[in-house]
Amino acid sequence: MATRVENSLLSIGSSRVCDCQPKHINCLTAKEWITSQLGVWQFSYESRDIRNKKAHPATFPIALAKKCISLFTHEGELVLEPFMGSGTTLVAAQDLNRNAVGFDLNEEYTELSRTRLLIDSPGNGQTSQIAQCDDARNIPTYIQSNSVGLILTSPPYANLLNRPRLNKSRRGDQRDNDQYLKVEQYSQDPRDLGTMSVDKYQQAMAEIFEGMLPLLREKGHCVVNVPDMWMENRRVTIHMSVVDALREVGYELRNIVIWDRTNIVNRIGIFGWPSNYITMGTTFEYLLDFWKPPTQ
Secondary structure, eight states, X not given: OOBOOTTSOOBOOOSOOSOOOTTOSSSOOHHHHHHHTOSEEOOOOOTTSOOOXXXXXXXXXXXXXXXXXXXXXXXXXXXXXXXXXXXXXHHHHHHTTOEEEEEESOHHHHHHHHHHHXXXXXXXXXXXXXXXXXXXXXXXXXXXXXXXXXEEEOOOOTXXXXXXXXXXXXXXXXXXXXXXXXXXXXXXXXXXXXXXXXHHXXXXXXXXXXXXXXXXXXXXXXXXXXXXXXXXXXXXXXXXXXXXXXXXXXXXXXXXXXXXXXXTOOOOOOOSTTTOOOOOGGGEEEEEEEXXXXXX
């Protein structure tokens, strides 16, 4: 069981407990490795996944988190989730026998994450998963340097959800749902990245990830899941803002994977036809894979 004394680091495991070779970056077999080399991934939801936007405005499948954790860590190593949300990364880590710590400003989301850990993923007792309510800027006060094997997160999308939800994929009488025209803002907390303009968002991301870089092991990976969005007839390239922010503070971009969501989206309406071609942001998102570069 992990503990923390006031003004001290969390006591939580971070060492591998498997029998893999020292130079292996994960526990995958060669056959499993081959399938992970594909640059386009698809996932399905399971019964434990949260898809209700009343619970959280932006979630991803447990299968996505498990794929990333399996690819970039060994059993027993430590996964860090700076924008925990509904706790999916922690649930996946518990399933896979990894230690994990997640942070969120929102107490409601923190309690949801703790509940999911107790109910949805009982684990085996060999590792610890902690849901901590705090600002991601304070993470360095909790975690030992060079102890994190993977940073995995889907951060807020700046203030792009701070607008009425149109749900244009739902036609006619299917629009009588309580999410139509709802403003899907994460919170009103000025520290929340979901309240910021894109420029301020990029600055905040750089600040937060700069603080986490010393916590990451050399060649440890950092995977960030983000979409791009359309607003007022222009494409807002959130993924480019994230790439610029992390490169600025010392991360190296290694891979870009496309999360193909066409198997899980609702029916899609017609956008832009016949004069303005628009790719549907709901059909794909980015998985940006960085690492902490090795020292020369």
